[in-house]
Amino acid sequence: MNIFVxxxxxxxxxxxxxxxxxxxxxxxxxxxxxxxxxxxxVVNALKIKKSNPDAxxxxxxxxxxxxxxxxxxxxxxxxxxxxLLSDAAFAGSDTWATAYALSSAIKKIGKYDIIICGMQAIDxxxxxxxxxxxxxxxxxxxxxxxxxxxxxxxxxxxxxxxxGYDTIESPLPVLVTMVMPxxxxxxFPSFVNITKALSKPFFTYTADDIMAKKEYxxxxxxxxxxxxxYPPQREVKTTVINTTSVxxxxxxxxxxxxxxxxx
Amino acid sequence: xxxxxxxxxxxxLDSLNEYAKRKLPYDFIREKDRENECPVDxxxxxxxxxxxxxxxxxxxxxxxxxxxxxxxxxxxxxxxxKIDLGVATSVFxxxxxxxxxxxxxxxxxxxxxxxxxxxxxxxxAYGATEPxxxxxxxxLKTKAEHVxxxxxxxxxxxxxxxxxxxxxxxxxxxxxxxMAPGGPSWFVVERDTEGFTPAHHEDKHGIRLSNTAGLSLxxxxxxxxxxxxxxxxxxxxxxxxxxxxxxxxxAAFGLGCGWxxxxxxxxxxxQRIQSGGPLSEKQGYTHKLMVPHAVNLEAARAYIxxxxxxxxxxxxxxxxxxxxxxxxxxxxxxxxxxDSIQALGGYGYTKDFPVEKIKRDVKITCIYEGTNEIxxxxxxxxxxxxxxxxxxxxxxxxxxxxxELSKKNTDCGMSVAAMGLRALSAVMEECRLNKLTRHQHxxxxxxxxxxxxxxxxxxxxAASAERYSESVKFDKPTYKAMxxxxxxxAALEVAIRGSSLVLGAVDKATNLAEKINLxxxxxEQYGIISDMDLISKSLCQVFKAR
Numbered sequence: 027m028n029i030f031v032x033x034x035x036x037x038x039x040x041x042x043x044x045x046x047x048x049x050x051x052x053x054x055x056x057x058x059x060x061x062x063x064x065x066x067x068v069v070n071a072l073k074i075k076k077s078n079p080d081a082x083x084x085x086x087x088x089x090x091x092x093x094x095x096x097x098x099x100x101x102x103x104x105x106x107x108x109x110l111l112s113d114a115a116f117a118g119s120d121t122w123a124t125a126y127a128l129s130s131a132i133k134k135i136g137k138y139d140i141i142i143c144g145m146q147a148i149d150x151x152x153x154x155x156x157x158x159x160x161x162x163x164x165x166x167x168x169x170x171x172x173x174x175x176x177x178x179x180x181x182x183x184x185x186x187x188x189x190g191y192d193t194i195e196s197p198l199p200v201l202v203t204m205v206m207p208x209x210x211x212x213x214f215p216s217f218v219n220i221t222k223a224l225s226k227p228f229f230t231y232t233a234d235d236i237m238a239k240k241e242y243x244x245x246x247x248x249x250x251x252x253x254x255x256y257p258p259q260r261e262v263k264t265t266v267i268n269t270t271s272v273x274x275x276x277x278x279x280x281x282x283x284x285x286x287x288x289x
Numbered sequence: 290x291x292x293x294x295x296x297x298x299x300x301x302l303d304s305l306n307e308y309a310k311r312k313l314p315y316d317f318i319r320e321k322d323r324e325n326e327c328p329v330d331x332x333x334x335x336x337x338x339x340x341x342x343x344x345x346x347x348x349x350x351x352x353x354x355x356x357x358x359x360x361x362x363x364x365x366x367x368x369x370x371k372i373d374l375g376v377a378t379s380v381f382x383x384x385x386x387x388x389x390x391x392x393x394x395x396x397x398x399x400x401x402x403x404x405x406x407x408x409x410x411x412x413x414a415y416g417a418t419e420p421x422x423x424x425x426x427x428x429l430k431t432k433a434e435h436v437x438x439x440x441x442x443x444x445x446x447x448x449x450x451x452x453x454x455x456x457x458x459x460x461x462x463x464x465x466x467x468m469a470p471g472g473p474s475w476f477v478v479e480r481d482t483e484g485f486t487p488a489h490h491e492d493k494h495g496i497r498l499s500n501t502a503g504l505s506l507x508x509x510x511x512x513x514x515x516x517x518x519x520x521x522x523x524x525x526x527x528x529x530x531x532x533x534x535x536x537x538x539x540a541a542f543g544l545g546c547g548w549x550x551x552x553x554x555x556x557x558x559x560q561r562i563q564s565g566g567p568l569s570e571k572q573g574y575t576h577k578l579m580v581p582h583a584v585n586l587e588a589a590r591a592y593i594x595x596x597x598x599x600x601x602x603x604x605x606x607x608x609x610x611x612x613x614x615x616x617x618x619x620x621x622x623x624x625x626x627x628d629s630i631q632a633l634g635g636y637g638y639t640k641d642f643p644v645e646k647i648k649r650d651v652k653i654t655c656i657y658e659g660t661n662e663i664x665x666x667x668x669x670x671x672x673x674x675x676x677x678x679x680x681x682x683x684x685x686x687x688x689x690x691x692x693e694l695s696k697k698n699t700d701c702g703m704s705v706a707a708m709g710l711r712a713l714s715a716v717m718e719e720c721r722l723n724k725l726t727r728h729q730h731x732x733x734x735x736x737x738x739x740x741x742x743x744x745x746x747x748x749x750x751a752a753s754a755e756r757y758s759e760s761v762k763f764d765k766p767t768y769k770a771m772x773x774x775x776x777x778x779a780a781l782e783v784a785i786r787g788s789s790l791v792l793g794a795v796d797k798a799t800n801l802a803e804k805i806n807l808x809x810x811x812x813e814q815y816g817i818i819s820d821m822d823l824i825s826k827s828l829c830q831v832f833k834a835r
Contacts, residue, residue: 059303095296102300214307217345218338220300221293221355 027081027176030132030141031071032159033064033100035093036149044257060096063144066206069213070174071142072104078176082106084135088116088127094228101223102215108228109135115233115240120248121150125158130238131231132163140181141201145170153203160201167201168194174202290349292358292601295759301346301361302368308341309372315643318373318498322646325492327500329459332379336410345407347384349391352399353407358601359534363541363593364760370545374650375498377545379412381538382455382499386413388535389464389475393518393527402477406462414460416451416478416504417528423453424663426466426473426525431506433467433476445469445516447476447509453657457502458487464517465506466528471521475528476511484509495649532659533607534600539658540593540611540618546651547586547622550629550644552832555579557633559834568632575825576818578632580774582625583828587761587768588744588775589618591751594758609671613740616664619654626651665736672739673726676717684714687746698753700769702776705813706745709780712805713742716787719804723795734790738783745779748772767827770820777817780810 037056060068068085075081085100087093088111097108111127119127132138141163143156153169160167173184181200185192206212215223233243241247265281267274282288292298312331321328335343346365348354357365362384369377383406390402406413422428431449435442447467451457463478463485478485488503513519518527558569558579568574596610626648630637637644655661675683688707695703717735725731751758752772761768784805791801802808 095299098296099300099303211311214304215300216304216337216339217301217342217355220297220304224294224297 027074027078027139028137029071029074029081029083030135030138031064031067031083031085031100031105032128032141032143032156033068033085033087033096034061034144034147035059035087035089035096036061036147039148044255058092058095060099061144061147061149062212063146063148063204063206064096065144065212066210067142067144067204068100068103068105070204074140074174074176075104081176084109086128086131086135087111088119088124088131091230094230097228098220098223099215101226101228102220103213104219106226108226110228110230111232111236112230113232113234115238115243118245118248119243120250120252121152121154122158122249123243123247125155125162126242126247127233127236127238128155129159129162131236132159134231134236138163139198140174140176141165141199142174143201143203145203145205156201156203163199163201165199165201166196167203168196169203171202171204172207174204290356290358290601292360292597293355298357298361298364299759302364304341305343305365305368305372308335313372313376319640319646322375322497323640325490325497327379327459327490327498328376329500332376332412332459333410335380336412338410343380344383344410344412347387347391348403348407349399352403354403359537359597360594360601362534363537363597366538366541367545367548370542371549373498374542374546374647374653375496377542378455378496378499378653379459381542382415382460383411383413384538385415385535386456386460386462386464388415388531389517389524389527390477392530393475393523395519398477398514398517398519402462409461411461412456412459414454414456414463414504416454416457416463416465418451418453420450420452424659426528429466429468429473431465431467433469433474435470436510442513444510444512445476447478447506447511449506451504451506453491453501454487454504455499455501457500457504458490459500463504465504466524467506469516469521473524474521475517475524477515477517478506478509478511482509482511494652495646496653529608530606533596533605533611536608536611536615536658536664537593537596537600539654540589540614543615543619543622543651543654544586544589544593545622546647546654547582547589547618547625550622550626550647550651551579551582551586553642553644554629554632554637555828555832556834557636559829561634569825569829572818572822572825574632575828576821578628579828580821580824581778582621582628583824584771584774584778585617585621586625587763587771588748589614589621590758590760591748592744593618594760595747595751609668612659612664612667612671613743615654615658616661616668616736617740617744619651620661622651623648623655662733665733665740668736668739669726669732673717673732673735676714676721681714681718681721684710684717684742688714691746691749694750694753698749700773701752702745702749702769702773703753705773705780705810706742706749706776708806708810708813709742709745709776709783712780712784712787712807712810713738715801715804715806716783716791719791719795719799719801723791725791725794728794731790731794734786738787741779742783745772745776748775762831763827767824770823774817774820774824777814781814784810 035058038059071083075083083105084107085105086109091112101108146153157167168183170186171183175182181196183194267277335341345354346357350356433445433447436444461480465476465478484507486505491501559567561568593614596614629644636642688710691703691707749772752769784807788801
């Protein structure tokens with residue numbers, strides 16, 4: 027069984043602020059991390075491998091050369107093969123062009139039974155790349171999953187819905203995007219496994235290597251473009267209530283209800 | 290050993306950081322600090338190869354370890370110190386305890402002991418210090434006597450007392466320095482050996498999570514195979530061979546503690562409103578309590594990395610460089626922690642904020658692995674020899690090099706660093722001519738001035754690099770400003786303290802002010818305030834309020 031996990035290196039957004047003048051992210055001193063949803067996707071892929079010992083977990087990312095770090099991280103966690111798509115031709119790709127590059131690479135690398143992605147990257151928050159890969163490969167997709175198992179050559183997927191879960195059975199191949207359960211503690215690799223990852227297969231591919239057409243990549247191949255990034259405006263309203271404590275409490279409750287903070 | 294690649298090193302640092310977030314949160318550390326308790330279970334888990342395997346980094350690959358280089362170990366030590374210096378000290382004790390075997394062991398001994406430490410996750414302790422022998426190990430009183438059978442030495446009986454031994458009460462394996470008939474020698478002693486008794490865990494000022502105990506050895510028998518290197522009398526040489534490296538690790542501790550305290554202060558300064566604005570916007574606060582420490586610590590980092598790279602590229606020894614790094618980094622870390630308490634005001638004085646504990650912890654870095662007074666002496670001795678051997682041109686050559694480089698790099702403080710080096714050379718020459726090094730005070734102060742001048746030499750060169758080290762968190766304009774401020778401070782201190790040193794000991798008139806070019810150094814001070822403004826602003830961007 028061939029499992030693909032699509033991952034992305036992102037800035038640790040808990041440390042990032044936006045420069046209000048230029049509309050760009052202030053990245054000084056900000057560490058890069060494996061996108062947490064993708065990290066969870068890796069965990070699930072490895073869980074499938076555990077119950078299907080013949081499974082091979084391939085991890086794939088598109089990014090600059092330094093994105094190799096997140097692939098090494100996934101290999102240290104137990105993935106088998108690492109692929110980095112790195113080429114100037116990919117620069118400026120929107121979600122559609124990114125999905126095209128990733129799906130081209132997956133096709134080129136070989137057979138795929140299940141493709142697992144994080145729901146979204148914490149820097150862009152689009153949640154589009156996973157579904158677009160499924161669309162470009164013309165395979166079924168299940169989004170918002172928090173668990174995937176393979177039984178009798180079918181995928182059993184536990185999917186989040188409002189106030190509950192769906193359990194979906196899907197034929198293979200299928201693409202699944204994953205969300206993490208609340209307070210889930212993502213595993214980290216030991217020093218030993220980090221060094222073992224150094225001897226695992228790792229490949230860097232250009233656009234030519236994956237036989238991708240240049241006109242579908244980069245800015246040229248992107249139907250959308252980011253116009254501006256800006257922090258949301260926060261408005262602070264102050265209301266002074268001059269009355270007795272008891273009346274003030276009633277008034278505050280009324281305001282909280284009006285503003286939908288309480289029911 | 291050469292360093293690991295950057296990705297591998299950073300993944301290890303990330304894993305260690307994650308582990309600490311989960312298992313060593315501040316509340317836990319604070320409780321253990323209050324209880325004076327070493328978290329042995331946590332330490333044992335850190336050695337588990339499925340969790341971290343932190344001990345493996347100092348063991349070469351051929352003996353079952355990971356084989357990290359000095360650069361890797363410095364980064365790990367810095368991070369450990371940021372987490373908790375007690376835990377860091379305990380891990381370091383294993384690294385240190387392994388060293389005599391790594392340096393002096395025979396191939397068989399390395400296979401046997403390093404292999405066992407790696408596989409069995411053994412905690413190790415380094416047993417050198419005694420009640421009457423600290424930095425002066427020649428006064429060693431612990432004896433190792435031959436046990437002879439059929440005319441052949443089959444073993445040793447070791448008797449004596451050891452003091453201030455990190456991991457003393459919890460280690461599985463000990464490397465013990467003892468006076469054998471052939472001279473000081475290292476022996477491997479296993480914990481359960483008859484006659485071997487660890488004493489109680491000391492009630493210390495800081496690093497209370499680190500187990501520190503005395504050891505009593507009462508006719509402890511070890512087989513002859515446990516004599517490290519199989520030749521007696523090599524002990525002090527084996528200990529000295531790694532001073533460059535071990536002192537660099539303590540330098541990394543000073544760096545980690547100093548930055549940990551300072552980061553807390555910088556974040557706090559942005560939240561605390563005083564007289565209508567945050568403290569981070571008030572020069573009286575930032576330029577006294579934050580900026581100078583950031584500058585000193587980044588100078589320390591540049592020097593640590595310079596020495597680490599030399600060791601990683603195969604150089605040996607570097608004991609003087611190790612002392613320079615240890616002295617400056619730990620002095621800077623200690624002062625940064627002290628001022629971080631001040632920066633937090635009343636909050637800093639409570640145990641609710643970590644700076645009070647960091648201050649207690651970091652003090653030990655000025656004491657262990659050779660006190661900073663011993664470092665001053667070591668630095669002086671090493672460089673005085675260079676000054677004499679080169680007939681005073683040792684620092685003049687460095688100054689010439691910087692002057693040449695400064696033609697292309699005008700904004701890294703090189704020319705003023707060169708002035709500082711020339712002033713140092715003039716002060717040393719004046720000391721030689723007037724035989725001032727007969728005063729111990731003069732030699733120790735020279736140790737400090739040498740340390741500062743050499744840091745400014747390395748820092749200004751680091752700031753001129755095309756690409757900065759991965760550990761530097763600041764942008765180029767800020768880092769260059771830091772190098773400039775440091776070079777100006779260093780040159781001025783060398784000039785003023787150097788002349789005070791000479792003028793305080795000679796009874797005849799001298800034109801020293803001219804020789805050290807004091808007027809030019811003073812003129813170079815221009816711009817320091819605007820550089821400090823830039824650094825202050827940048828500190829708040831890098832360490833944002835949470």
